Structures are given as structure tokens and as C-alpha cells.
Amino acid sequence: MEQSPFIGREAVAAKRKQYFYPCTAHFYRDAPQIVRGSMQYVYDENGKEYTDFFAGVSVVACGHCNPAITARTIEQLQQLQHTSTVYLTQPNVDLAERLEAVLPGRLRRSFFVNSGSEANEGALLLARMHTGRKGxxxxxxxxxxxxNLTMSVTGLQMWRTDKYLDEDVxxxxxxxxxxxxxxxxxxxxVQSLKRVLEEKGDSIAAMIVEPIQGNGGMIMPAPSYFREVKTLLEQYGVLLIDDEIQTGYGRTGAMFAIEHFGVVPDIISMAKALGNGVPVAAFATTDEIAAxxxxxxASxxxxxxxxxxxALAVLDYIENERLPERAAELGGHLKRGLQQLQASYPALISDVRGTGFMLGAELTGNAAVTAAELTDDVLEEMKDRGYLIGKNGVNRNVLAFQPPLVVTAENIEGMLTVLNDVLLQASQKLSAAVPAE
Structure with a gap:
């Protein structure tokens, strides 16, 4: 019998425990070792196939190891891998030019970095440089x-690790x-924002927002919200930074989620899907602010x-395959299916929200079994049955559906069928749990 080239999930977990920082965790009680990916599917060390409905937290929007993209990555890798921005090369200027065509409004100047954190850090610095203000x-x-600075503007307590964060937030x-x-x-x-601006608007450089809060639980505001926010900010000369790290590049049914609200931000940050798994990020703005x-x-x-x-190959694929339109259509199909499950399990699912392929289903628990525990149960069962979904929310009780935008209607129907069975088990567990006196 041929020996497997993979060390196996137990050995990987043991090495993580031995060599990683203790802050590094994974979702599952019995986590598979993922060894291969192909479009909307990944495979573990035993060859088991999983349909991915999380996409590495909104990263592989064009699918795992998409041949149309990886071929161009390999071609460039074999031709010229690295020089830094102190030399002239063509791919990054072509990418900046291409981004101008898809960015909202008059945003056209891009500064390229490696990650979403770095993109937001740069956007915050830019706002301070342009306004001369700190807050x-x-x-x-x-x-x-x-x-440090991006953690300072992060409102989720579980991600605010540093005890010495910037106090001008x-x-x-x-x-x-x-x-x-x-x-x-x-x-x-909006009223809260107005009070802050009236009190100290002349010391505020920018307001940073996610148009749809991902880790906050798939929170999509009312349609008028960002228009009212932008109007108020402009009255005080405060910039609007649009964090599109999770929401950008077609996931919500538009190229950028802020487009759903009819608002053009002053600065936009982007990462994740732009590289489809290859580290690339940027923050972009107007000529005036970039100056x-x-x-x-340098970076x-x-x-x-x-x-x-x-990234150029990613943009070609998004355009050629009309991925934003696909996300709007099939995401609507998925959302309707989740809403039907909510109607079937009203005591378990309290809300279904989001748009496109950025959707969340919030679970509820009781005094005997928490919603977070039920969420973990659902993730584990779905994984065992061949589907990877995510979780987020303030209380870690929101099922997150952020698949590659290449999933099919058949994938969605199959997932919903299995999810129905899993939710039935969770509902029965919830009903059987008797709160302690």
C-alpha cells in the first residue's frame, strides 16, 4: 500500500500546538487537513470532498486554484517575481489603471500593500495626512x-487584543x-454620529465603516444610512473610509458593497478577493486626497x-464570468432558501440577513444550550456531511455563507437539503434541553 504524502490531521494539529502561538485556533472539534482545492471544492488528506460555502472568509471568490487565474500567476512567477516599487515594472501600473475603471466615483490612485489590515492602516494614515487631524x-x-491602529478602530471586543490602543477613536x-x-x-x-461631530468634529480625520459588517454578524444597514452619514461627515470635513476587505469584488451583487447605498467614499480599502488567495491589497482615493x-x-x-x-487575471475573470450578477441571482436563491428554513425552525433561527453571497443566519439558544454551542454543532455536522460554512457575530452564533461566486444552483440546493437535516437535529437538541433551575 502506497504511503500517503500527508502527515494527517492529528499530526498537523499537534505541530500547530507545538509551534504556533496559542491565539491560533480552528473551527472544528475534528478538523480535516485540507490538501487540495478546485473551484468550489476542497479535499482533505483522505480524499473526501467538501463544497466550500465560506471561501476562506470571502477570499477565493473566483474559486480555489482557478486554472484561468493560476496559469497567469505561474507565467508571471517564471518571468519576474520581485523587484519592489523602487523599480519600474508593468503589472502594478496596469493593475492601478484597471482599478480606476471599476472603483466608484473619482477614486483612481492606488497604493498596493499585502493585507487588509495594512490597507486599512494606510487608509487611516492617509486621512490623517490629508485633514491634519488625529481622531x-x-x-x-x-x-x-x-x-495597532486598525485594532483601535475595531469594535468587536474579542479582536481588541492590545491593552494600549489609540485613544483618539x-x-x-x-x-x-x-x-x-x-x-x-x-x-x-445617525443621531449618535451627529452628537460626536457637534462635540469634536474639528478633531476627527475620518469615519471608517464596513458597508456590511461581516464578523459583526452580516449586518446590512437601511438603504438611506450611508447617504445620511456622508452628508453629515462632509459638513465637518470628515472623510469616509469604506472598508471593502470582505465585501469587495462582486460578493454582494455589486463590484463594491457601498454601491448598494448610492454613496462614493473618500477612501476605499480592498484585499481578500482581489488576489483570490494570493496576498494583494490596496487603498485607493482621489487625486486631491492622494496628493x-x-x-x-514604499511597500x-x-x-x-x-x-x-x-489580480489582473482576477478582474478579467470577474468581468468575463459576470460574477457580480451571478452573486446577485444565486445569492438571492440561497437567501430565499435560508428564509424558508427560518420559517421551518422559528425557535432556532431568529434572523436571515445580508445580500448576494454575503449572508448570515442567526441562531438562538436557551439557558441550557447556548446559541454559540448550537452554531458549533451545525458547523461540525455540516463539515462531516461535506459542506464548509462559517460563523461570526458578536456572540459567535451567526452561520456565515460566503461561498466562492462560482458555486452552482445545484450546490446551493444540495447544501440547503443537508442544512435542513442538520437544523432539525439542532432544533430537537434545543427543545430537549431543559434549563437548570
């Missing part, structure tokens, strides 16, 4: 990165509350030839 406004339960209520309508929650958030970032700077790996060539 920021952010939404409760937002997530913007793990550098003011948080306001996000435009969501389970006991309010979206319109009421939006009005509450403020004029002191010497050693940002916009390197391989990343830039890959």
Missing part, C-alpha cells in the same frame, strides 16, 4: 484589522439592533509582479 469615528462591532452605535427596525436603528446611529501622502514611502512586497498579474 477617528468607528462603528460598534466592526472589524478592521490586527495592527470614538465608537457610535451601529445601524442595527435586534429590537429595532433597520430604519430605527439607522436613525439612532497629501507625499512623504517618501517591499505590495504590488509585486506576481500579485499584480494575479
Amino acid at each position: 477617528f469615528i468607528a462603528l460598534e462591532s466592526g472589524l478592521h484589522g490586527r495592527t 470614538t465608537f457610535i452605535e451601529r445601524p442595527y439592533h435586534p429590537e429595532l427596525s433597520l430604519e430605527e436603528a439607522a436613525a439612532r446611529s 497629501s501622502l507625499n512623504r517618501p514611502s 517591499t512586497f505590495g504590488g509585486n509582479p506576481v500579485s499584480a498579474a494575479t
Whole structure:
């Protein structure tokens, strides 16, 4: 019998425990070793196939190891791998030119980096440079990165690791509350913003937002929210930074999620899907604002030839395959299916929200079994049955559906059928659990 080239899940887990920091965790009680990917599928060390409905947290929007993209990555890798921005190369200027064609409004200047955290850090720096102000406004339960400044504007407590974060950040209520309508929650958030601006607007450089909060639980505001926010910010000369790290490049049914709200931000940050798994990120702005970032700077790996060539291939694939339109159509199909499951299990699913292929289903528990525990149960069962889904939310009780945008209607129907069986088990567990006296 031929020996497997893979060391196996137990050995991988043991090495992680021995050599990784203790902050590194994984979703599953019995986590598979993922060894191969092909479009919407991944495979473990035993050859078992899983349909991926999480896409590495919105990363592989064009599918795992998409041959149309990887061929161009390999071609560039064999031709020129690295030079840094202190030399002239063509792929990164071609990418910057290409981005201007898809970015909202007059955003046209791009600075390339390696990750979403770095893109948001750069966007925040740019806002300070342009306005000459230091402070920021952010939404409760937002997530913007793990550098010191991006962690400072992160509102999710579980991701605020550093005890010595920047104190020039003011948080306001996000435009969501389970006991309010979206319109009421939006009005509450806008009033909170107005109070902050009236008190210290002349010290605020920018407000940073996710148009749809991903890790915060798939929170999509009322349609008018960002228009009201932008109007208020402009009155005080405060910039709007649009964090599209998870939402960008077709996932929500538009190239960028902010387009659903009819607003053009001052600065936009992007990563994840732009490289389809290859590290590439950027923050972009207008000519006027970009002129403020004029002191010497560089990014050693940002916009390197391989990343830039890959991103160009990604943009070609998104356009050729009409992925935003596909996400809108099939995402609507998935959302309707989740809403039908909510109707079948009203005591278990409290809400279904989001748009396109950025959807969440919030679970509820009771005093005997928590919603977070039920969520973990569902993830484990779905994995055992061949489907990978995610979880997020303030209480880690929201099932997250962020698949590669290449999934098919058949994939969706198959997943919903299996999810129905798994939710039936979870519902029975919830009903059988008797809260302790």
C-alpha cells in the first residue's frame, strides 16, 4: 500500500500546538487537513470532498486554484517575481489603471500593500495626512484589522487584543439592533454620529465603516444610512473610509458593497478577493486626497509582479464570468432558501440577513444550550456531511455563507437539503434541553 504524502490531521494539529502561538485556533472539534482545492471544492488528506460555502472568509471568490487565474500567476512567477516599487515594472501600473475603471466615483490612485489590515492602516494614515487631524469615528462591532491602529478602530471586543490602543477613536452605535427596525436603528446611529461631530468634529480625520459588517454578524444597514452619514461627515470635513476587505469584488451583487447605498467614499480599502488567495491589497482615493501622502514611502512586497498579474487575471475573470450578477441571482436563491428554513425552525433561527453571497443566519439558544454551542454543532455536522460554512457575530452564533461566486444552483440546493437535516437535529437538541433551575 502506497504511503500517503500527508502527515494527517492529528499530526498537523499537534505541530500547530507545538509551534504556533496559542491565539491560533480552528473551527472544528475534528478538523480535516485540507490538501487540495478546485473551484468550489476542497479535499482533505483522505480524499473526501467538501463544497466550500465560506471561501476562506470571502477570499477565493473566483474559486480555489482557478486554472484561468493560476496559469497567469505561474507565467508571471517564471518571468519576474520581485523587484519592489523602487523599480519600474508593468503589472502594478496596469493593475492601478484597471482599478480606476471599476472603483466608484473619482477614486483612481492606488497604493498596493499585502493585507487588509495594512490597507486599512494606510487608509487611516492617509486621512490623517490629508485633514491634519488625529481622531477617528468607528462603528460598534466592526472589524478592521490586527495592527495597532486598525485594532483601535475595531469594535468587536474579542479582536481588541492590545491593552494600549489609540485613544483618539470614538465608537457610535451601529445601524442595527435586534429590537429595532433597520430604519430605527439607522436613525439612532445617525443621531449618535451627529452628537460626536457637534462635540469634536474639528478633531476627527475620518469615519471608517464596513458597508456590511461581516464578523459583526452580516449586518446590512437601511438603504438611506450611508447617504445620511456622508452628508453629515462632509459638513465637518470628515472623510469616509469604506472598508471593502470582505465585501469587495462582486460578493454582494455589486463590484463594491457601498454601491448598494448610492454613496462614493473618500477612501476605499480592498484585499481578500482581489488576489483570490494570493496576498494583494490596496487603498485607493482621489487625486486631491492622494496628493497629501507625499512623504517618501514604499511597500517591499505590495504590488509585486506576481500579485499584480494575479489580480489582473482576477478582474478579467470577474468581468468575463459576470460574477457580480451571478452573486446577485444565486445569492438571492440561497437567501430565499435560508428564509424558508427560518420559517421551518422559528425557535432556532431568529434572523436571515445580508445580500448576494454575503449572508448570515442567526441562531438562538436557551439557558441550557447556548446559541454559540448550537452554531458549533451545525458547523461540525455540516463539515462531516461535506459542506464548509462559517460563523461570526458578536456572540459567535451567526452561520456565515460566503461561498466562492462560482458555486452552482445545484450546490446551493444540495447544501440547503443537508442544512435542513442538520437544523432539525439542532432544533430537537434545543427543545430537549431543559434549563437548570
